[in-house]
Structures are given as structure tokens and as C-alpha cells.
Amino acid sequence: MKKIALFAGMAAAAVALPTAAQAQQAEPFVGVSGGYHDLGADDVDEEFDIDVEDSSAILGIFAGADFAAGSNVFVGVEGNYHFGFSAIDSEYGASARLGFRDAGGAKYYVRGGYQWVDLDVAELTGVDEDIIDDLDIDDTGGDYLVGLGAEFPIGGASLRVNLDTIAFDTIRATTGVAFNF
Template identity: 55%
Template sequence: MNKFAFGAALAATVFVMPAAAFAQDGQAEVTLGVTAGYHDLGIADEVEDLTGLEVEDGSPIFGGFAAVDFPLSESLFAGVEGNLNIGTDALDADYGASARLGYRAANGTKVYLRGGYQFIDLDYANILNVDEDDIPGDLEDTFDDYLVGAGVDFGLGGAVVRVNLDTISFDTLRATAGVGFKF
């Protein structure tokens, strides 16, 4: 993990810990789960306009998440979340950490906004539809930037069903859905 990931995790922790101290009756809620979705890099049109080449710039992704939420009041919460996804096409992986702030309904449904930092490992061979040997070895394939997103966790007893929509620096679009278990 490089200094940016560590910094994002540290910033998220610093943001949430004071909120935990002010939480009066509630305990932290930990959720672990799996997700699947699609991450669109949003570069296909620009590449085709500049070069005339058609590229595959999106990828199905599969992974997991860990979230810890702290009640701020009866219906407000703040938390931190980490995620790791493996891609099958244009992305080898994406991973990062974010802080969450949201509203919890009486039925346990959580609606939240989140912000953090995300890393994207690209697979140029799949993007350009060429052999791996045709890609220069010194070509940078990991990019990172801020993440902004929104999501909903639907509570089902000790489990949650979630949907999220995120963007990395307003350049990419990532939609995921998943299932998690609360501890």
C-alpha cells in the first residue's frame, strides 16, 4: 500500500473517530461483504476520436468490502469503508478507502454519500485488444485519484443488500451491488 492509500485511510479514521466518541447509546456496526459490478473508464470515445482505434475501456468487477459505521444520532451515522475488486477486462483491479456519512431509516436502510481515494490497475492488453508482449514494460498501469459516490444499504436482519454508484475524479463510472453481513 503506498502513501496515498495510507493517507486516505488515516484521513477517514481521523474523520470518524471524533464521531464515535460523541455516539451516546449506539455501538459501531461492522459489515463485511461481497460485491459485483461494472467499472467504465470513460476513455473509449476520446481514444477513438484521437487515434481512430476502438478500445474496450470497461470491465466487470468482483470483490469485497469492509465497513464500520458509528451512530451520530438516532438517524445519522458516519463511517469508513475499504474495498478491493478484481477486474476481468480493462481493469486488473481497483481498491481504496472512503469515509461515509448518511441517514439510517427506522427499518435499517442506510442512504449515504462517500468520499475517499481509489487506485485503478489497468490491463492495457485487454483495453487495446493486443497480446501482453506488445505492451511496453515501463508503461505506467496504476492510477489513483479521489472517489466520490453514493449508496444505499437495505437492511435484512443481520444482512444488507447494497447498491453503490461511484466516480473516480469524475472521469470514470463504477456501479456495484452486493451482499454483506453485519457483526
């Protein structure tokens, strides 16, 4: 159900973007990113004396568009999908961006949205995957995302860095390359 809501939101944005683009010049982008996501489950280690591996490297894609909202101010939308290498199977979400562009073309922004995370419970807890499957545990969770980011132009692309949190429970740092067109 959550995936349907995400795709419905992305479809609505896809319909709204061309309308907004007619009103002002859109700056679409796509890119690849990688990083590290700490799920913040360290207190489980202490409270239950369980060794929880709660962090994962992530690698994925993103796409979106920015729109001028003044001489140096912009607003934008972005969607992302990443897959993980240990505690996280995958994560995906959408966010809105608000920021400004400096004289050199670099963009600095805040963003907010919603992010879902599909966990690898067996990897997270160290419990055998067959046991986890038998328990029929819902391993997908989602909550609001807030973050900060910056993009630095390099030719027709941009180098970007983001620092996000999901509900102020996790910390996710990513870097990537955005291709502007």
C-alpha cells in the same frame, strides 16, 4: 508507493476505529460486491481511431464501520478491493461515508475517498502483452472517488447498491451483500 499510502491509511483507520468505538457504538461490516466499471475512454476511440475496450466487470470485497452521529445520522469508513475481468486488473481504495437511517433500518449515504485502478493495458488497447511489457508503462492510476449508496437490511445482512465516479471521469456501479456484526 500508492499501495503503501493506502495501507498506511487503512492502518491509521484501524487504530482510530477502536477509540471511536469506545466513544460510541460501532457497526462494523464486511461484504462481497460485484458490478461494472466504465473507464470513460470513449473519446480515445473517436480522437485516435483506436478501438478501446474501456469497461470491465468487477468482483471483490469491502469492509468498514459506521458510527451513530445523531438519532438517524451516521458517519463511517470503508475499504474495498475488486479484481476485474478485462480492462481492469484490480482496483482498491478507501472512503468515508455520511448518511441517514430511515425508520425501517435502510441506510442512504454519500461517500468520498480515493480509489486506485490497475489497468490491463493489453486488454484495454488490444496490443500484444509482450509489447506492453517492453514499454514499461505505469498501468496504475488513482484519483478521488465520490458516490451515492443505499443499504437495505435483510436479517443480519444488508443488500447494498452504490454508484460512484472517480474524478468524474469514470462510472462504477456495484451491488453486494454486507454482513453486519
